[in-house]
Amino acid sequence: MRPETLPCCHLCGERCAVEEIAGAGFGRAADLRCEACSAEAPGFARAFAFGPYSGNLRALIRLHKFEGTQELAVPLGARLATVLRSVAAETEAPVLHVVAVPLFGSRRRYNQSEQMADAALRELRRSGEAGRFLAAHRVLRRVRATESQSHLTPAQRKKNVRGAFAVRGDVIGWTAVVVDDVYTTGATAAECTRTLREAGAANVYVVTLARTQPERVERWGALDLG
Ligand SMILES: [Zn+2]
Structure with missing residues (x-):
């Protein structure tokens, strides 16, 4: 096979x-x-992705993230909306708090994950499906800069993001949906989850547009993801 x-x-x-x-x-x-x-078992309940990190999806994500093509948030958000529907079907939680993985300081002019998440929520609102979703990006912030993950092994990535996030406000009992553009080794998603759970979140789902698969890259360093 x-x-x-x-x-x-x-x-x-x-x-x-x-x-x-x-x-x-x-x-x-x-x-x-x-x-x-x-x-x-990972700290999150389940991680969902729209598709593999390859082909057109990879090209669109990179244009949005690195080339400042902000209007791509709309079509990428539409794809992300289909993933959010899967989360809604998976859980009966009455409210799903959507939290984009934060950036540190102002390294980039915009947070591509937050833009996509908001576009996805607008898409769901248009079709009357946004009822249970609530944007809550501000509860998670990055408290220190992290080294670019691109040349790090999975173990190094885990160490790199350890303690990089903090919760601001009350998340006790929340079902949170952490949104990022790409799931690579899961280190960032796992650390956001750990931070939210330690602050009292009951459950965390992870939603990304794309997911890498180990056999697609010779080594993790072949990817230049943030
Ligand atoms: Zn697994």
Whole structure:
């Protein structure tokens, strides 16, 4: 079987190895776990992505993020809205607080994740589906700058973002939806989740537009993601 046709971990979306699938037997797709999630469940309930970080999606994300093409927030937000619908279908929580991963200071003129999240919420509002979603970007802030993640290994990324975020305000009992553009190793998503959970959030979902898969890159350093 070609790697890209293998099913993905139900929790984090990582493409599973043949051995992991064989180990899971012929159970439900919802029971499939990658090696990392089997060893230790991630802090978030589940991570959703619109698609793989490749082709047009990758090109659009990079134009939006690095080239200042802010109008792309609208079509990217429409794609993100479909992912938010999946979260709404997954949980019965009455309110879903949408929190974009914050940037540090003013390194960029705009936060691409926040723009996309807001565009997605506008899209859902237009179709009358935004009822349970509430934008709450301000509760999470970045308290220190982090090194660019592009040349770091998964373990180094984890260390790099440790303690980088803080909660401002009351999130006790919240079901939060952390929004980012790309899920690479999950280090940023996991750290945002940890910060929110420690401050009292009951549940965290992670929503990204794209997700990388390890077999697509020779090494993590091949990606220049923030
Ligand atoms: Zn997993």
